[in-house]
Amino acid sequence: MTLKDCKEGMSVKVEHIEDFALKERLMTMGIIPGAMVTVLRSAPLGDPIAVGVRSYNLAMRRDDAEKIEVTQVG
């Protein structure tokens, strides 16, 4: 499952991030394998999505979220 497929309110653990342009920045922002992420909401038009990670909120596009592999924990 990727972060793109997650429903609002889901808590997930990051497993792997595909190698792409934004990978380093995502990891710098705290999205690294093992990190816990909560899916908060989608923007009114469905994209981008907002997630909670390490006590702050981050918005990313769905296309980028697709590169992040996760497993559900709650």
Place this chain on the structure above:
Amino acid sequence: MAEMTLHENMMSVALTGNPNTGKSTIFNEITGARQKIGNWPGVTVDKKEGHVTHEGRHIHIIDLPGTYSINARSPEEKIVIDFLMENKMDLVVDVIDSSNIERNLFLTVQLLEKGIPLLLDLNMQDEAVRRGIKIDVKKLEAALGFPVLLTTGRDGKSIKNLLNVVTSIAMDGYGPSERLQAHIAKVKEIEASGLTGSDLQEAIIKQRYAFIDSVLKETVEFTRPGATFSEKADKILANGVLALPMFLVILYAVFQIVFEWIGQPIADALDEFIGGTLTDTVSESLASLEVADWMQSLIVDGIIGGVGSVLTFVPLIFMLFFCLSFLDGTGYMARVAFIMDPIMRRAGLTGKGVLPLMMSFGCSVPSIMGARALDSEKDRKLAILAAPFLTCGAKLPIMALFAAMFFPDNAANIVFLMYIIGVVMAIVSTKFLSATKYKDETATFLLELPPYRMPDMKTVLLETWDKGKGYLVKAGTIIFAGCVLIWFLGAFNSSGMVEDQSESFLASIGAVVGTLFTFHGFGNWEAGASVISGILAKESVISTIGVLYGLPDISAEAEDAVETAEALGTTGMAAAFTGLSAFAFMVFSQLYTPCVTALGTIKKEANSWKMMFFAAGYMFAVAWIISLIVYQVGRLLGFE
């Protein structure tokens, strides 16, 4: 000896940290009006410096751009690391949002790895307390080996305390703890391990966060709070069906404040004073002093006119930046980017560009200046080059007049069509430029949604003041020079001053420019001359047309378009254009080279003459081609 004491009393301090940590607020609280905002060379990033004297020590402070890391992937990140590596600072203060300490420490650790000694300023204590985050300062100092201080940002006691520490601290007493040294050794090990590319980056970043987590486990207590105010507010402002209408309401309010309620009325009053009272008084006194005619014209039409066209934009700029800076301070601008991204992305821009770009429907000058708030250099340049295509308040009278004169039955629809053409061209041009001129620069979207906060009014006012001042000083000189040049062209020819503008340099150049439009259906010198004077200011197109067709006193206001059209209908103008060529002229006026005020602002913002000339030439070319296509295709379709 004197020099020696002077030197000892001076110290240089750099502020660094993530965005949204209150770093700029601290800088503004410390330096107040004693600051200077310039540009880092070659990029549209603010360089903020200031000074303060505290306890007899003179402190020079530089506020580095807020960044999440120093990987040197963006101009801001490159500026931070290059500056800190090349300049020996007496003290580097790392401003940290305590309520979000985990991610903030990433930059801290990266800087410490580079051997840059830091004073950690754990800011926004009040917010951290509300969110149930308790930090043990002594333990954190011991864990890293560097001094740690707590502040709440805009609170005067905090700032004083920070200054006390800054002036009294002896950084030589601090150095990396054993733990930090062990972490740095591990990073070196990873670098030497043979991993490459993104695997290497991943391993290092994981090591950094593992180090941060291990330190925080012993030094910070997290108690889970309930839903915060920001979470609740986002349920309305960034969620579901309500977010879009809420955004439109706020956008509408900003537009009204700038162009209806406060900004424009002041601008109009200023214009009336300069163009009326001041001009009349000066003309009369010059006439009574029997000053030479050319001198009178230079002072009244050239200089006062030029100063007027610079000054009348100031109220608009102040009001727009007050609103933008205020909204940015609340955290709402990040939500705007969030909700508008899907729409703006299709246009080749990012969500954050919505607000500045919308302002272009009033005036592109504040809009171009607003582009600075965008996240990447590519976004900023694209927004700057898109803004002038839109229909500003000064283009509207041209459209209204031509529509009333040549399309009396469909005037409103034709004007509306011009707005659409402007928007479509802004989008097409942005797509084109981002696929060609700027194709190597990437624009990505990854955006922190900071908690909602009450903006620091001192910061809002200082930013507003700085924008207004920057416009006056930097753009104002170019605009003024442009105005005087165009005045000269309109008032002289090779044998001296002329009574009649149709004998001036402007008319001769107009004739040459006119030939450029032979295949556009308006290849006459009158149209050529008004196109040139439109570069001075779009409102001049109408007044020039009036002068050239023998009606110098026509109104250039959009609401008077019908009467003006009737008056001009009796002149040679009615025969000079057909419906189709008038339409082609409108399309050209909508899209071509922006006025000198906008051009001067582009020069100031991009910090580049090249960019300014590119914008001028590029937009002229775009307008020329589109207008030609409109006329020729129109003819093929049988229009006249």
